[in-house]
Amino acid sequence: xxxxxxxxxxxxxxxxxxVEDYFQVAxxxxxxxxxxxxxxxxxxxxxxxxxLDNFDRAGVRATFFCLGWVAERCAALxxxxxxxxxxxxxxxxxxxxxxxxTQVEFREDIRRAKxxxxxxxxxxVKGYRAPSYSITPETHWAHEEIRAAGHxxxxxxxxxxxDLYGIPDAxxxxxxxxxxxxxxxxxxxxxxxxxxxxxxGGYFRLLPYPLYRxxxxxxxxxxxxxxxxxxxxxxxxxxxPRTAGAPWRSRFRHYLNLDRMESRLHALLxxxxxxxxxxxxxxxxxxxxxxxxxxxxxx
Numbered sequence: 001x002x003x004x005x006x007x008x009x010x011x012x013x014x015x016x017x018x019v020e021d022y023f024q025v026a027x028x029x030x031x032x033x034x035x036x037x038x039x040x041x042x043x044x045x046x047x048x049x050x051x052l053d054n055f056d057r058a059g060v061r062a063t064f065f066c067l068g069w070v071a072e073r074c075a076a077l078x079x080x081x082x083x084x085x086x087x088x089x090x091x092x093x094x095x096x097x098x099x100x101x102t103q104v105e106f107r108e109d110i111r112r113a114k115x116x117x118x119x120x121x122x123x124x125v126k127g128y129r130a131p132s133y134s135i136t137p138e139t140h141w142a143h144e145e146i147r148a149a150g151h152x153x154x155x156x157x158x159x160x161x162x163d164l165y166g167i168p169d170a171x172x173x174x175x176x177x178x179x180x181x182x183x184x185x186x187x188x189x190x191x192x193x194x195x196x197x198x199x200x201g202g203y204f205r206l207l208p209y210p211l212y213r214x215x216x217x218x219x220x221x222x223x224x225x226x227x228x229x230x231x232x233x234x235x236x237x238x239x240x241p242r243t244a245g246a247p248w249r250s251r252f253r254h255y256l257n258l259d260r261m262e263s264r265l266h267a268l269l270x271x272x273x274x275x276x277x278x279x280x281x282x283x284x285x286x287x288x289x290x291x292x293x294x295x296x297x298x299x
Contacts, residue, residue: 047233068113187227
């Protein structure tokens, strides 16, 4: 498949990083309660620094969805993300899935994290991403809380079927989740009557890179709009401690092809054009009306 020779002519996609440590992921939440986190040596700072250096070498600006917990303990890192020209966005305080919180607890969580990030980075925080894409039909009320907290966009819905998350019939392009809030779903490719996940994460580590590149190129060619890619700092960390006693599925998802991730990331940064979420989606034309699958009672 031919590609444009001039990178500036290409559609820009959003490069995003969910700034959390290996022990903060949903797959291990039963192994590492939040109360234990301060007893565990963090690795998120050094791994995020490596990512920042990789982005500098590639000339890429990205959006970093940061935990408030990380901002409290790695303030210099959050400031450096902003100083290097990247967007600082909100990933909640302690990576708790929305369905595990009451509406009041969720409200307090995102506002606490947003305030920490803004005070630390010295800039407005426009975007929010729910831990583990945990906006589902049962937690649609979260969009109202996200907007009320002062965010302009969310990237919290994955239009796929998955055992931990997903709204399979959600819109695949950005849409108005509630008045004043744009939802930017994780990118999928429509093929064979279903949505295939091509937004990053474990799927990116699972697929051979040439196949992933072909899928994203097909999305770009057929849909002619910006998608997004996400990954985590722990995904480039081959030396992270192994979590004993975790379920086999969690271990498979978390550790699969970690040794290949950074080289694949280098190729991805080279093969496509990338930018920040706020640059690509906040200034865009107003999205269409709210999708019926996500309509519900306002907060």
